[in-house]
Amino acid sequence: MTQSLRKPVLQVEALGKAVPAVGGGGPLVILEALSLRIEAGESVAIVGPSGSGKSTLLGLLAGLDLPSQGRVWLDGVELTALDEDARAALRGERLGFVFQSFLLLPALNALENVMLPLELAGRDEARKEAEAVLERVGLGQRLHHLPAQLSGGEQQRVAIARAFVARPALLLADEPTGNLDAHTGAHIIDLLFELNRERGTTLVLVTHDDHLAGRCQRILHLREGRLQGDGAAP
């Protein structure tokens, strides 16, 4: 296999997360001793029932939260050793996000939403790049529409454009089709995988959708905070 020779974009070592139980007593373990390695260009689906810790894992992989144990490396940088602002900067540089509820800024139009990651990073060519990506996702005619004026599918396309515009090494998607009908969802998935291929991005997505998971090169099953079946570290 050539995979193991590639540089890992994401590496997780003995990751664990526990939170204080609501009713007192011992801590509630959400993730336990989780290790995995994701290579550049791979597409990986994380599946599992509700409460299995999928969202928690995604949050930890993105550095949105800190683990109770273990370490995470993103593109060679140890995420878990950085402070919040440094993690934010790293996110801005190397991570793209697509959410179930789109999470576009309601106050900004499509173009402005897409420009945002570039502007936050202080890049100059924000407008041109944002326009190009929106054109790519088929919204060239709707640059100046506000999120509220766009359909769900269009909003998610804006979100995908925003996720790709900064050319991230890793794209994380949280139930990207969860709020869309089947037809629109299929289009979105096509778009996501096309862009992923074109730009050589690594894709990690969390989903309930078996069809969507099936399109990924690898599927990780999460159950009660542990990875099952398919090898955690290829």
Add this chain to the structure above:
Amino acid sequence: MKGLSLALRLLRRDLRSGELRVLLAALLVAVTCVTAVAFFTDRVQQALTRQAGELLAADLRLLADHPIPAAWRERAAALGLRTAELRGFRSMVMGPAGARLAEIKAAGTGYPLRGTLRIAAAPFAASRAVAGPPPRGTVWVEAPLLSALGVAVGDAVTVGEARLRIGAVLRHEPDRGGGLFSIAPRLLMNLADLPATGLVQTGSRVQYALLLGGPAAAVTELRRTLAPSLGPGERIEGAADARPEVRAALTRARQFLGLAAVVGVVLACVAIAMAARRFARRHLDTCAVLRCLGARQGQIAGLFVWQLLVLGLAGGLLGGLLGLLAQALLAKILGGLLLVALPAPSAWPLAAGLAVSLGGLFGFALPPVLALRAVPTLRVLRRELGGLRPASAGTYLAGLLGLAALVLWQAGGWRLGLTLLAGIALAGLLLWLAAGGLVRLLRHLPRQGQAAWRFGLANLVRRPGAATAQVMAFGLGLMVLLLLSVVRGDLLTAWAGRLPPDAPNRFVVAIQPDQLEAVRAFFHETGLPPATFHPMVRARLQAIAGRAVDPEAYSDERARRLATRAFNLSWASRLQADNTVVAGRWWTTDAAGQVNEPRQFSVEEGIARSLGIELGDRLRFDVAGETQEAPVTSLRKVQWDSLRANFFVLAPPALLRGLPASYITSFHLPAGEGARLNALLKRFPNLTVIDISEVMAQVRAIIERVALAVQYVFLFTLAAGLTVLYAAIQASLDERLRENAILRALGARRRHLLLGLAAEFVTLGGLAGLLAAALAALLGYLLASQVLELAYTGSPWLWLLGPLLGGLGVGIAGLLGTWRVIGSPPLRVLRAG
């Protein structure tokens, strides 16, 4: 700068999408209210100052004991000021019945520049206003002069070498102030007749005056340029240097108007804090997404600081302009009522508006908005994370300190300011405790009756924190409104009541010691009201605490004037009712009523402050060539608007008795009984009777005008309070929208929802009103007894009005504010979530 452009873009979108509407509205209301009050207050104060200017018959009066220097006249002309000249001196006037000392005033064209002269055809006939001095060859005299000289209107009198015809009885002279207690009856003549009298020659004691009137800026400019170059015997008098009782009225007016303005600011800041919390709550997701996209905490903070700065500047300027419009409209409505033309507003309220806008935003909007930068990024995945923490007083510490400073500044005095501050803080604490208690009590109310009612109550009980906060906010607003109605009603009545209808309206002066018993007996025999006779000794202040008094050493003009003029000392064993000792002790007496230590002085606190006299200082007076020296053992506060005879410096009887003195008395003579004084004057021709009912009417008019101004300023504050209530309702709107959409989806009818909301808001308002009534009564009592020194007459209306006003006001405003809740299609609300 990238941050700024992004901030501006977000701000613009937020503004356009209505996200910022509530915050901006609160800000605009705040600034508009503050600036409108400030503009209007400024204009009213300017107008009142002019009104006070009537007591000078001018805006500014230049006085000299020698002819007015030509340079003054030129300077005044260059500034475009109107002028009129006066000469004043004392001289005997001769008539068939003999000679009488009169205060002669020769007035040139233009006199009076402010106020009006009133004359009458006979001593007790109706008076009419006239413009300008008497025509050449005629004089107008005060009634006592007629009886003293045995003449009537139309007869001629001799003034010096001139024969002048009496054209009318002089009834009112705007500038008949100054030496109120030492004057002979007035004879007013035309300045052009003066040379013919031959009375003005070397050695005669003539006071020369140049009256000036015109725009405030020019008057101020003239005063500023002339003041440093005044020579000996020359002085400038402005409205503020005029009579102490008028100054007392003006000071009180400023306190009232300032109070109204402060309340507006406090209410506005409550609204800003509420609106900002809503803004922050609605930007939690935005910030989480920004963090997720790589924004650092500093970037997010910068984003919102820029937004607030831009918003504050825009709000300040826009609000200032709105304030200008609002006050223009107000001035238009009030113009006719105020009877005086309001001068153009000055520009400083715009700056004040900007300061309030930025201060309010940074003090009360910044804390919740800054808390946004710490929103957990994980919120993008788990929406329940990172809600806004409830605000504590500490969050708004900077804002509260700013408000405190504003209260102190506006109150214009530590005592009133600190009392107000204490009142506001105490009200806040009590409101919080009481509001929480009442909301908790609701839980134990039996849940019976209409379902809508139950639903409304349940809504309050279910959100105890929000309900407590709202009862507190409404309570604070209502409390302030009620307090102002207490201030406006009870306190104002009590204040105006200080001038009872039987306040003295006649002064009799120049009663010689050997006449005292006869005059007293005459009063008794003829049924004139019993009167107190105060001795009066002319004295010149020579030294304070061993330092010779040098008028030039005082930078303060009032002090300089006080240091040059002769004092009227008086003696008394007991303290007059309208005097209070504020420092030191009033003299003690022995069993026989004799003062134990005869060598001491009691000084009025205002003059003590002006002249730099402190408790314990030894004062040295020259009294008719004799030196009297004694320490100051007490400082007195004098209630000048009692209109009784009062003295700056008092001594125990033993210190001054035996020195050349005359006596003065004051009493109330009912209207229409003026003729009874003719007998007094016939019997004691050397006495001077001063009719001050006209002066009193003038003071009363000023007080009434101030009361009117306070009422109208209060209307503005009322509007601000109502807007705060609306902001509070808006703060809970998001939650309500969602809740009612769910209820509608479950089949609740509109009527049901409406009744539920009505029940909730009426209960909320009723509770707040109850609290507000209690606190307003308490605070009103504190203000009245501790600061304004008035007897408090609390009204039972408070207890009815508070809950009624609260229930109705909050009920109606609540329904209006939540109309969208009832009106929104449930689906849209649910889908938006």
